[in-house]
Amino acid sequence: MAGNSDPLTPRAKLAVTAGKAVAAASRAAGRGSGSVIGGRVALKLDPDLLARLAQNLDVVLVSATNGKTTTTRLIAEALRAAGPVVSNALGANMPAGITSALAGGSDAKFGVIEVDEKYLAGVARDTDPKCIALLNLSRDQLDRAAETRMLAENWREGLAGSKAVVVANADDPLVVWAASSSPNVIWVAAGQMWKDDAWSCPSCGGVMQRPGDDWFCGECGFRRPTPSWALSGDHVLDPHGSAWPIHLQLPGRANKANAASSAAVAAVFGVPPQVALERMYQVQAVAGRYDVVQFQGRDLRLLLAKNPAGWLETFSLIDPPPTPVILSVNARSADGTDTSWLWDVDYTRLTGHPICVIGDRKLDLAVRLEVADQQFQVCEDLDQAIQLCPPGRIEVIANYTAFQDLRRRVGN
Known part of the structure; x- marks a missing residue:
């Protein structure tokens, strides 16, 4: 249910107002967008604010090591076909930045939210998402994120039993293992160029076999699931076997993969692939990337x-x-x-x-x-x-x- 049918409590309204004021002061001082500091202040005043702001939205969470800002933007464009969208389009993807973004979207129907990999489980708890898109997991910021399998385990535990529809990349064994704890998964064959973080089985530690585009563990039987959506060259194949052309202004195979996952997410909300992919063409650059x-x-x-x-x-x-x-x-x-x-x-x-x-x-x-x-x-x-x-x-x-x-x- 969208709109303000369930108004914020006085405390929540105060938190939103204070957060916006602090953000504006930070911008005026030339210290960036102010979204993170504004969100921090707002959450201090009302620790439940993120959950309150999300309660009237159909929420999509997007998490990955690479491509989450671009995919968030593509999904947001696609869902605008079905109603107003609020999104953390500039990539402030921890709870404070997400809270700030949602505070600015009082008339929105959809919340399309990029989430830092380490915060996904907590943000999913707070926002009760309808859909979660999981694109890939690979090594990044080794000093703070430890290793990728620990992140996958964190996702797996955090998403177990989630009511959300999980749209997940069938070609990334770590993502598949993480998503497999969810009762409702839509698998997308989005490809995986970088394979160096997925040579051992995340389930049992055995050696992964990788014949062609397939993968499986020879020891425990963990294997690539059958995808219902797929990237095929310049087209997205939907679950009915129809091929929809991808026309993007963004370059590269990785962005076609992002578009395939985004089309699968849009379909969860009733936006057909043709409409979703046409709308994605509007995106020329994402926070300066590809400019x-x-x-x-x-x-x-x-x-x-x-x-x-x-x-x-x-x-x-x-x-x-x-x-x-x-x-x-x-x-x-x-x-x-x-x-x-x-x-x-x-x-x-x-x-x-x-x-x-x-x-x-x-x-x-x-x-x-x-x-x-x-x-x-x-x-x-x-x-x-x-x-x-x-x-x-x-x-x-x-x-x-x-x-x-x-x-x-x-x-x-």
Whole structure:
């Protein structure tokens, strides 16, 4: 039931008002969107506020290591065919940011919410979602997230017995194991490029067998479920076997996979695939990702890659050599302070590209590129890197805070 048929308590209203005031003050002081600090204040005043704000919404939660911000945006566009949507579109995906986003959507019918992997179980408890989309799990921020199987276990326990329809990637064994505790799962064959976190069976620890696109554990019989939705080239196959063309302005195979999962979610709410996929075409960029910007007389395409799986997908969509590439890596708290993941990325895929390296941890990256036998130049900053790049459009790949630094520098 949408709208304000069940008004917020006076305490909840005070919490929302105070949160918005703090957020506005933070924005005015130039400290970002203010959504996180605003949400923190609001939850201090009313710890049950997230549950209260969600109670009149049909909620979709989206969680994954990679692709959750983009998929959240695609689902939100699709569901607008069926009613107003409130969403944390800028990726503030922990409880404070989610609370802030929902506080701004009093007339919404749907809440489409990106959730950090570690907070999924708690946010699902608070928001009573109708649908949960689980896309992938891979190594990320090793200093804070420990290992992927522990996250999968956290999901599995947190979602056991959930009433939500779980839309899950059948090609990722960790996601399948996590989702299998739920009574109502829709499996999507969305693909999995990065397989290095799923060679051992999450159920028994045995060695996974991977013939072709299939997978199974030879020891306990845990195996890939039969999908009812699938990504097939440039089409989404629905449960009836109909093929619907994917037309996206976003590049790459990973975004087609995100669109396939999003179409399956939209169908849960009665939005047909054709309508959902047509609406997804509207999305040109997501929080600056994939944007082409003009800076210092050059076209720069800004690409975000935060972990080995993300870098692998990103390498697959850049223009071919000799397109110049600028790489920027930081290791601040929002990125994870451990840069050992750089050794898991196959940088030989950049052979033939002129490479410039910037960012707080440019020397860590330089050592890694040296070992991968790549030609590169270490630069002080973006401006110097652009001057050293040969003509043509430049692909700029950065991890999380490095990406935010770049956007500020280019005025995006």
